[in-house]
Amino acid sequence: MVEIKTDGALEAMREAGRVVARALAAVQDAAGVGVSLRELDEVARAVLAEAGARSPFLGYRPSFAPTPFPAVICASVNDAVVHGIPDGYRLRDGDLxxxxxxxxxxxxxxxxxxxxxxxxxxxxDLALVKATREALDAGIAAATVGNRMGDVSHAVGAVARSAGCGMPRDFGGHGIGRRMHEDPPVPNRGRPGRGFPLRHGLTIAIEPMLMAGGRDDYRTDADGWTLRTVDGSRAAHFEHTVAVTEEGPRILTLP
Structure with missing residues (x-):
């Protein structure tokens, strides 16, 4: 079931989005050569605690996962695409x-x-990060009243393919609101003019995941969570929570 949010709900989601933005900014500021991924998770935990927010990641266990997720951030490095578990790995010069x-x-x-x-x-790596951000921007621009979900998906996928990048099968964006994952799904590939109609008050997470090697397949680590490129190529991931409004797309996770 897809819940169309009221304007009041969008304001409440904006407050949650500000917390996410502050946490991401704090983590990026703290990241440096020699800093561990576990230390970055502690930085994000502190931001959430200060805001009185809880993490929808911590303890989350979807059907594919063998264990609940143990952290408040996913930290994916180099050939890790998404869902990396923060551990004792210390960042090195040039890590993506x-x-x-x-x-x-x-x-x-x-x-x-x-x-x-x-x-x-x-x-x-700079080119990969740029292409991934451009794919997100294209998806956001397509999230307008009167369009359909396929327009968003096609916009994301077109940028990825033009950059020669792959995208992991079976993973994409999602509806969001009272829970982190809600209907409707937001694939990173699709046909324009098809799919769920976009209405004022629809809230979605658009999240392109691009793999530089150009392949769409991936492998999963023994932890059951971390997705990696099969060819060792690097990956990048951008995401925003976006509200479809009569005034145009509204990004709810900006600082």
Whole structure:
């Protein structure tokens, strides 16, 4: 069932989105050579605690996962696409890092992700990050009243394919609101003019995940969570929680 949010609910989701934005900014500020992924998780935990928010990630266990997720961020490095578990790995110069974070505040949820490079960037990584952000921007621009979900999906996928990137099968964006994952699904590939009609008050998380090697298949680590490219190529991930409104797309997870 798809819940169309009231304007009051959108304001409440915006507050949750601000917490997510602050957490992502704090994590990116703290990231540096020698800093562990577990330390970055502690940074995000502190931001959520200060805001009185809870993490929709911590303890989350979807059908594919063998164990509940043990952290408040997903921290995916280099060939890890998404769902990386923060551990003792210490960041190295040139690492490409993707951080995904959510927050639940007063019963409403925000979810966003960002990719960045620690230290000295490789040109190929800069191009991948740029293409992934452009795919997100294209999806957001298509999230307008009167369009359909296929328009959003097609916009994301077209940018990814034009950049020669792959996208993991079976994973994409989602509806969001009272829970982190709600209907409708938001695939990263689709046909324009098809799918769920976009209405004022619909809230979705748009999240392109691009893999530089151009393949759509992936492998899963022994932890049952971390998705990696099968060819060892690097990956990037961006996400925003977006409301469809009569005035145009409204990004709820901006600072």
């Amino acid at each position: 890092v993707s951080i995904d974070c959510g927050a639940e505040l007063e019963g409403w949820t925000g979810d966003a992700a960002v990719s960045f490079i620690v230290g000295t960037p490789r040109p190929a």
